[in-house]
Amino acid sequence: MNMRRKDKISRSFKWGPAMQKKNAIIFFMPLAYLIFVSATFADVDHQKSKAKDTASLQFAGLLDKLLDPESKESKMLSGAVSVLGSTSEMDYKSERTIGESLALEGFRRYGLPVKDKGLQEYVNLVGNAVARNSDRPNIPYNFVVVESPLQNAFSCPGGIIFISSGLMKTIQSEDQLAGILAHEVAHVGHKHALKSIQRAQFFNGVGKITAATMEGKKGKEFENMIGGLQDTLFDKGLDQNMEFEADTSAMETAYRTGYDPNGLIQVLTELKRIQSQSTQKGSWFSTHPPLGERIGNCHNQLRKYPDAKTLAHLPDRYNQYKKSIPN
Amino acid sequence: MKKCYFLVAKAAILFFCALPVFAGGVMWVASDNATLKSKPKASSTTLSTLAVGAKVSVLESSNRWYRILTDSGKEGWIYRGKLSDAPPSKETGDSGNLFSSMQSSSISADEAQTSRSIRGLSKETEQYAQKRGTPEVYKKALDQVLAIRITDKEVDVFLKEGKIGEYAP
Numbered sequence: 001m002n003m004r005r006k007d008k009i010s011r012s013f014k015w016g017p018a019m020q021k022k023n024a025i026i027f028f029m030p031l032a033y034l035i036f037v038s039a040t041f042a043d044v045d046h047q048k049s050k051a052k053d054t055a056s057l058q059f060a061g062l063l064d065k066l067l068d069p070e071s072k073e074s075k076m077l078s079g080a081v082s083v084l085g086s087t088s089e090m091d092y093k094s095e096r097t098i099g100e101s102l103a104l105e106g107f108r109r110y111g112l113p114v115k116d117k118g119l120q121e122y123v124n125l126v127g128n129a130v131a132r133n134s135d136r137p138n139i140p141y142n143f144v145v146v147e148s149p150l151q152n153a154f155s156c157p158g159g160i161i162f163i164s165s166g167l168m169k170t171i172q173s174e175d176q177l178a179g180i181l182a183h184e185v186a187h188v189g190h191k192h193a194l195k196s197i198q199r200a201q202f203f204n205g206v207g208k209i210t211a212a213t214m215e216g217k218k219g220k221e222f223e224n225m226i227g228g229l230q231d232t233l234f235d236k237g238l239d240q241n242m243e244f245e246a247d248t249s250a251m252e253t254a255y256r257t258g259y260d261p262n263g264l265i266q267v268l269t270e271l272k273r274i275q276s277q278s279t280q281k282g283s284w285f286s287t288h289p290p291l292g293e294r295i296g297n298c299h300n301q302l303r304k305y306p307d308a309k310t311l312a313h314l315p316d317r318y319n320q321y322k323k324s325i326p327n
Numbered sequence: 328m329k330k331c332y333f334l335v336a337k338a339a340i341l342f343f344c345a346l347p348v349f350a351g352g353v354m355w356v357a358s359d360n361a362t363l364k365s366k367p368k369a370s371s372t373t374l375s376t377l378a379v380g381a382k383v384s385v386l387e388s389s390n391r392w393y394r395i396l397t398d399s400g401k402e403g404w405i406y407r408g409k410l411s412d413a414p415p416s417k418e419t420g421d422s423g424n425l426f427s428s429m430q431s432s433s434i435s436a437d438e439a440q441t442s443r444s445i446r447g448l449s450k451e452t453e454q455y456a457q458k459r460g461t462p463e464v465y466k467k468a469l470d471q472v473l474a475i476r477i478t479d480k481e482v483d484v485f486l487k488e489g490k491i492g493e494y495a496p
Contacts, residue, residue, distance in 0.1 A: 093449070100452035100469065107465040113472060120475060125485040128477045133408055135416065137359035137379055144472045160472065174489065214454040223459065256358070256408035258492025312491040 090194060092139060092158065094209035098194070099158030101226050102233070106154070106162050109234055109282070111147040114165055114325060119145060122321045123181070126174060127161060130182040133256040135249055136189035143181060147326060150283040151271060154233050155184040157193050165325050167284070170270055174314035178254045179264025186249035192242040196232050200225040237287035244289070244297055251301050260311040265298045354395075356381040357411035360479040363403035367392035369493040374403045380415055391495070406493035447473055 107113075113120065120143075127143035141159040148164040155161045161184045171177050187193065202221035206213055214222060232238060251261035271284060272291040280286045288294070302308060356377045365372040367389045377383070383395040383405075391407045448456070448469060456466055487494040 097449050097451040097455075100448055100473075101455045103469050103472070104452070104456055104459075104461050104465050107468050108461070112464065112468050120472075121477075124475050124477050125482060129482050129486055129491070132359035132479070132482065133357070137357070137415075142472050142475060144468075160469075209451055211450055211454060214451050214458075219454070219458060222455065226455070256492075258408060258486070258495055312489055312495065314489050314491075317489060 090191075091208050095191075095194065096158035097209045098226070098229070099156035099160050101222075102156040102193075102229050103160045103162075105226065105230050106156065106234075107146065109230070110150065110152065110162065110164060114145045114147050116145075116324045119321050119324050123163065123168075123177070126177050127181045127185070130178050130253050130257050130259070131159075131185045134182065134185045134189050134253045136185075139188075141185065141188070145325070149279070151274075151278055151285065152283045152287075153180050153184050154287070155187045155193070156233075157188065157191065159185075159188050161185065161188070168322065168325050170274065171267055171322075172270075172315055172318070173263065173266075174318040175254065175259040175263030175312055176267045177263075177318060178257065178259040179250055179261065180267055182250035182253040182257075183246045183264065185253065186246040187238070187242070189249065190242065190245060192238050192246065193229060193233060195242075196238055197225055197228050200228055233287065234282055235286065237289075240289040243294065247294055247298055248301050251298060251305070255305050255308065255311070258312050260308050260313055261305050262302060262308050263313070265295060265302065268295050268298065352384055354383055354385055354393075354410040354412055355414045356383065356405075356409060357415045358409040360482075361405060361409035363395070363397070363401060363405055364392075365403055367394070367404040369406070369487070371404070375401055377405070377409075382414070383410070385410075391493075408492055 123143045123145055127141055131137060131141040139159050141161065143161045143163065145163055145165055145168055149166045150164050151167045151170060153161070153163040153167055161181065163180065163184075167180065168177075171180065200221070202218065202225040206218065209222075213219070237243070247264065250264055254263060255261045268291050271278075272295065275285055275291065278285060285291075356379055359379060361377045361379070363374040363377055365374055377397065381397060383397050386394045386396055386402075388394070388407075389404075392404045393407055393410060394402070394404050395410075396402050448466065453466075455461075486492055490496060
């Protein structure tokens with residue numbers, strides 16, 4: 001019965017090449033109109049009804065163009081649909097294999113876990129507390145503090161999240177730690193790292209990652225793909241918009257958990273202060289967008305949380321664990 | 328034909344204007360381990376645990392708590408952080424293609440729990456490590472990281488000790 005239902009649902013949401021554009025038009029048409037209407041109404045004092053009619057006519061013209069397969073607008077839409085299609089889902093086990101492989105390289109690059117079970121458990125508690133209120137609460141998350149003087153944190157696909165002892169020392173309270181971990185959890189939830197390597201040759205013709213796909217030519221391509229991920233996450237950084245998206249999600253997640261979302265802003269502000277005297281290569285400074293811009297965006301987001309200051313900060317509990325971080 | 332577009336456009340306006348009215352009353356469970364309580368207090372009796380994605384109707388709010396009615400007819404209080412005004416995205420299972428399509432099936436609650444209990448390096452990661460000549464110390468480090476198990480109960484105790492979220496006074 002369930003299988004029949006699943007088949008029925010699957011049939012009703014077919015996303016073949018022919019359907020993609022049709023569905024996209026159905027999705028984008030109201031959105032496009034909303035944008036037109038918003039633009040028109042935002043300036044309502046200066047617009048006359050004739051201008052609104054013009055906007056409606058322009059919208060109708062846009063629809064005409066979208067329905068014409070040879071038009072520039074139609075081709076642009078096809079491109080957008082192609083990106084949407086290719087950034088969709090991967091089975092969790094394959095994602096986790098990529099994440100674990102990258103984590104091994106993370107230890108090679110940044111150092112081994114700090115040998116303090118209490119500290120590691122504490123970071124896992126804060127991390128899991130925010131993760132279960134994140135955009136993707138149904139997967140396992142593992143957090144590790146590695147011994148590195150660099151100011152850094154990054155996430156591997158599938159939910160393994162690194163934070164350096166250097167950044168742990170910069171952080172001053174639990175809500176600040178929650179903000180940073182929630183930012184990394186958001187990258188996992190939005191599958192930002194995977195989206196950055198989706199065009200890797202390894203994925204051509206691969207159904208899912210199995211022992212067989214790790215052999216021979218495909219195995220070599222897998223290694224190259226992990227190399228590309230390292231390049232992105234350890235050196236170049238993700239797309240700026242992904243970072244801004246992760247900041248926004250992090251503040252929302254921290255707030256929903258009960259931490260002051262301003263904690264993230266406080267860490268970013270402190271990082272900005274110490275930026276000039278810190279190592280840049282391989283740190284947050286080289287892999288993340290300019291801090292000033294991020295702080296500005298986060299302040300805008302903070303307006304959504306009028307009671308933020310009344311939420312948890314917990315500097316004392318954080319500092320109990322911070323003491324055990326080696327120099 | 329143009330007239331048809333105008334009709335569609337008018338329908339779109341009506342749809343988007345009406346949306347906030349409906350969104351005000353309906354929300355979705357967006358957090359793992361979301362419990363329905365008998366009173367707007369974390370210490371009150373747990374009536375049930377709601378699944379991520381469950382649709383609920385908000386009846387009233389008190390401080391940081393909402394009184395809700397679930398689709399299955401259960402009524403109680405839930406902490407505001409467990410709800411979202413948009414349905415959460417669904418986790419996907421094996422779909423047969425790495426970057427497959429929008430028709431990927433959503434995994435069930437049982438499958439989600441299974442994925443949450445994955446522990447230790449996968450066979451494929453072991454293969455990768457072997458080919459790369461990854462030193463044993465890194466493999467051991469990752470094994471130790473993956474071995475740390477945090478349960479929902481431990482998270483709840485931790486939040487309670489810190490007076491965080493639903494445990495805030």
